Amino acid sequence: MTRVLLIGSGAREHAIASALTRSEETELYAAMSSRNPGILRLAKEARVLQITDSRAVADFAKQSRIELAVIGPEAPLVNGTVDILKELGIACVGPTRRLASLEGDKAFCRELLRKHRIPGNPFYAVFTDPNSAEDFLKIAGSVAIKPAGLTGGKGVKVSGEDLATIESEIAYVKEVFSRNIGGVQKLLVEERLDGEEYSLQAFVDGNNVHVMPLVQDHKRAYENDSGPNTGGMGSYSDKDHLLPFVSERDLEASRQIMTDVVQAVKNDTGEEYRGILYGQFMLAKSSNEEKPSPKLIEFNCRFGDPEAMNVLPLVSEETDFLVVCQKIAEGSLSSRHVSFEHKATVCKYLVPSGYPEKAIAGEAISVDKEAIGGEGALVFYASVDIKDGRIVTSASRTVGLVGIADSIEDAERVAENATKHVKGQLRHRRDIGTANLIRKRIEHMKSLEFNSALTTSVPVRSQ
Ligand code: AMP
Numbered sequence: 100m101t102r103v104l105l106i107g108s109g110a111r112e113h114a115i116a117s118a119l120t121r122s123e124e125t126e127l128y129a130a131m132s133s134r135n136p137g138i139l140r141l142a143k144e145a146r147v148l149q150i151t152d153s154r155a156v157a158d159f160a161k162q163s164r165i166e167l168a169v170i171g172p173e174a175p176l177v178n179g180t181v182d183i184l185k186e187l188g189i190a191c192v193g194p195t196r197r198l199a200s201l202e203g204d205k206a207f208c209r210e211l212l213r214k215h216r217i218p219g220n221p222f223y224a225v226f227t228d229p230n231s232a233e234d235f236l237k238i239a240g241s242v243a244i245k246p247a248g249l250t251g252g253k254g255v256k257v258s259g260e261d262l263a264t265i266e267s268e269i270a271y272v273k274e275v276f277s278r279n280i281g282g283v284q285k286l287l288v289e290e291r292l293d294g295e296e297y298s299l300q301a302f303v304d305g306n307n308v309h310v311m312p313l314v315q316d317h318k319r320a321y322e323n324d325s326g327p328n329t330g331g332m333g334s335y336s337d338k339d340h341l342l343p344f345v346s347e348r349d350l351e352a353s354r355q356i357m358t359d360v361v362q363a364v365k366n367d368t369g370e371e372y373r374g375i376l377y378g379q380f381m382l383a384k385s386s387n388e389e390k391p392s393p394k395l396i397e398f399n400c401r402f403g404d405p406e407a408m409n410v411l412p413l414v415s416e417e418t419d420f421l422v423v424c425q426k427i428a429e430g431s432l433s434s435r436h437v438s439f440e441h442k443a444t445v446c447k448y449l450v451p452s453g454y455p456e457k458a459i460a461g462e463a464i465s466v467d468k469e470a471i472g473g474e475g476a477l478v479f480y481a482s483v484d485i486k487d488g489r490i491v492t493s494a495s496r497t498v499g500l501v502g503i504a505d506s507i508e509d510a511e512r513v514a515e516n517a518t519k520h521v522k523g524q525l526r527h528r529r530d531i532g533t534a535n536l537i538r539k540r541i542e543h544m545k546s547l548e549f550n551s552a553l554t555t556s557v558p559v560r561s562q
């Protein structure tokens with residue numbers, strides 16, 4: 100048996116726990132910030148603690164004689180939990196603090212790409228004081244304003260979507276510094292890109308990048324991509340492991356960016372990146388380009404949430420996920436260790452009413468697992484706790500429901516049908532994975548390609 104510590108207690112970690120415990124060799128220990136009923140059922144022992152308290156996590160690991168640790172969320176990685184666990188001789192799936200800067204410091208990430216001439220950066224500028232950012236905004240066009248540090252996916256604001264006027268852009272810049280949003284007194288202003296986004300997650304053993312099926316997440320709170328950004332409301336993946344608007348060529352270009360980044364951090368730091376690397380990309384045209392190509396929106400040093408729920412249930416029968424994790428940590432993962440089933444998936448998140456701005460927390464919910472299973476769907480618990488024997492909501496996402504089928508449309512139906520078996524003050528986006536929304540995605544990409552064809556075919560005449 101291998102004693103494995105899983106850190107984190109969201110739906111992503113529930114999906115990781117399920118994948119790990121499919122291996123009979125796994126003896127699972129869980130360090131959680133709240134009692135996730137799904138993980139509790141799979142773990143031999145669980146402890147509720149502050150997961151960003153690296154010392155408390157390390158003590159639990161020592162007492163439980165842990166051999167391998169899998170770190171789910173970004174905060175413990177950026178905090179240096181891996182550095183501490185490694186000192187104790189524990190193998191880890193997750194980068195050290197220094198390399199977790201790829202996610203923890205968006206400026207570090209952009210500068211790395213620039214320095215190594217790796218494609219994928221939009222135009223951007225980094226600011227450490229509000230006044231120079233303000234001067235810049237006065238001459239810039241449409242932008243994305245991004246606190247450089249961690250904000251749980253909710254810190255980015257985009258002109259025309261979240262920020263209607265130059266005054267609101269300046270006000271947000273001031274707020275980032277005065278409220279220390281992201282925690283590092285630094286922000287990026289990037290050119291606003293227009294395109295479709297996709298998530299490429301990969302197992303990285305220090306040198307090799309083994310990609311998982313592509314997934315598209317839906318960040319906006321409400322249907323038709325309206326409302327504020329959230330941690331992600333749901334996601335889908337396709338049978339061929341691509342997406343309806345992403346070609347094999349785009350995938351290869353994105354994979355190459357990730358491979359180059361893994362080499363670049365090794366060259367610059369002498370350290371190997373061993374863990375999950377998740378590139379959030381947008382197929383978009385930079386202002387000096389003729390055609391859309393993969394642009395890096397950001398890197399995450401962990402699985403995506405919800406994206407982990409799409410890909411982990413597809414890990415094939417022949418793949419032992421525990422072995423995959425061990426090989427990542429050892430630096431010796433080969434492509435023969437890992438494969439995924441060719442199925443489509445749709446994940447829908449049920450979230451508390453009012454999420455993300457005024458989420459109603461502490462409400463009891465009921466989850467009819469048998470009925471959900473009867474629909475052919477999977478259920479993953481997210482930010483819930485157990486109070487007086489009942490499952491209660493927190494201010495974050497509640498339950499992820501996943502349908503798996505031969506087409507996205509069928510998987511959507513499975514996930515949607517399962518939603519009626521979860522009762523409580525919850526809502527979800529009905530449009531995720533529907534044929535209608537996917538058609539819009541494809542048409543959006545086509546219109547960008549068409550517009551670029553127009554721009555390039557019109558000859559420029561000097562007067
Ligand atoms: P992030 O926290 O970096 O993942 O960004 C959150 C969301 O903001 C992304 O999913 C995009 O939809 C949007 N976004 C980030 N950067 C840009 C950009 N340069 N142009 C347009 N939208 C962006």
Ligand code: GLY
Binds near residue numbers: 252316399402
């Ligand atoms: N899918 C968004 C995230 O995991 O950051």
